[in-house]
Amino acid sequence: MSLKKLKSIYTQFDKTNELISYKVLSSGHINDTYLIENNKNTKYVLQQINHGVFKDVPGLISNKVKISKHLQNKLNHLSEKELKRKVLCFVPTIKQKYYHLDAHGNYWNMMIYINDCITYETVPSEQVAYEGGKLIGEFLNLTGDFDANKLIEVIPKFHDMSYRFSQFQDSLKIASKERLEKAERYINLVWNLKDEMHIIQNLKESGAIKIRVTHNDTKISNVLFDTNNKGLCVIDTDTIMPGVVHYDFGDSIRTICNTAAEDEKDLNKVTFNMNYYKAYEKGFLEKVNLELSPVAIKYLPLGAKTMIFIMALRFLTDFLNDDIYYKTTYPDHNLDRSKNQFKLIESFTEQYPEMETK
Structure with a gap:
């Protein structure tokens, strides 16, 4: 995926700021996922959902957003900063949808990146x-x-x-x-x-x-x-x-x-x-x-x-x-x-x- 292509997708979620860099996140067998950064040093995870595997991508994204909002409501005692680290927070498009359908029929969604975290492929302790x-x-x-x-x-x-x-x-x-x-x-x-x-x-x-x-x-x-x-x-x-x-x-x-x-x-x-x-x-x-x-x-x-x-x-x-x-x-x-x-x-x-x- 080229930087130009990712920039065009990113503008569907944010027309104010510019995507300046990205890297591929390789975890997972199914979707194509990218860590992106804009000119305000804000990081997001931009993901292309595999519509060959998932037949109803709008429904899938609706599921994700419903559960994330439910978790946010259950954890509303936390500060906004803490909440964004405890729950996946999805970013709507400029059309106020939670996915973008590109010209090639690919579905994209974007969420706030959680900084200062660790993942494991195998458990160390x-x-x-x-x-x-x-x-x-x-x-x-x-x-x-x-x-x-x-x-x-x-x-x-x-x-x-x-x-x-x-x-x-x-x-x-x-x-x-x-x-x-x-x-x-x-x-x-x-x-x-x-x-x-x-x-x-x-x-x-x-x-x-x-x-x-x-x-x-x-x-x-x-x-x-x-x-x-x-x-x-x-x-x-x-x-x-x-x-x-x-x-x-x-x-x-x-x-x-x-x-x-x-x-x-x-x-x-x-x-x-x-x-x-x-x-x-x-x-x-x-x-x-x-x-x-x-x-x-x-x-x-x-x-x-x-x-x-x-x-x-x-x-x-x-x-x-x-x-x-x-x-x-x-x-x-x-x-x-x-x-x-x-x-x-x-x-x-x-x-x-x-x-x-x-």
Whole structure:
């Protein structure tokens, strides 16, 4: 993306000041995101939403803005400066919309950049795991009274296990012989885990666990920390929609408790860190425990295993589909991501009895 192009987009949000510099923010598999600075030394995050993945981008942005305004109202005791660091603040266009549709059919939104913060791809300490648990727990606690029916389903059937298995089966029919051979071991693992991996969905469909506002992408890199490693702000809210708490708990655990990066090729480095699990769970339950039923709490560990599995399955399916969804940087990137998650499941399963204490 050229500076000239970004300047033209920026003027749709601000005609008074001039964009003078930018850099690409590489975090995330889906959208194109830029840190920009104007001539008043003010920084923003300017993002192009992938409308190939997200079919209703105006609805997606409406979800994000509704939840951000709800959080701002819940935290109105904070100063304006503090609030802008604790909650994503979206900037309207000069037409008073929260997105701009450019001449090429691309959707853009802009938010205030949060300075002096830290993100992690992997967790360095139990303190960070604990603070991450508190922040996600607080996010769910503060959105617990928001009517999830007011949100669109950004990606229909996003965590629907039956749907993900259907996608997987379709990919088996069209995958090349070479890719099927490379993935054979992991294809067999999928079938072995099928029944167990439907338990959370069955509980949701039966009404045994509550449908509510969920973030749906709570990997640790979507949590901002301040310079003292205190939880600051939950970011990347594109996938906010109705769901169950187990998805958010599980996806956090998936990234927080992996001792290696999500695409680490050396599987000997991939293990499940039980100390981080316990630290995260402690922080998480401090914030949401009163909202959760005994049934919901009982199945939190299975929620973690399920989310690790669903990411393994999605990476594997995309590999079999010739990498049409996630950004990749080399031919077997999605397969390596899937292998990584299956190795994490193996390590998780070995320690599972320690988690089933409630």
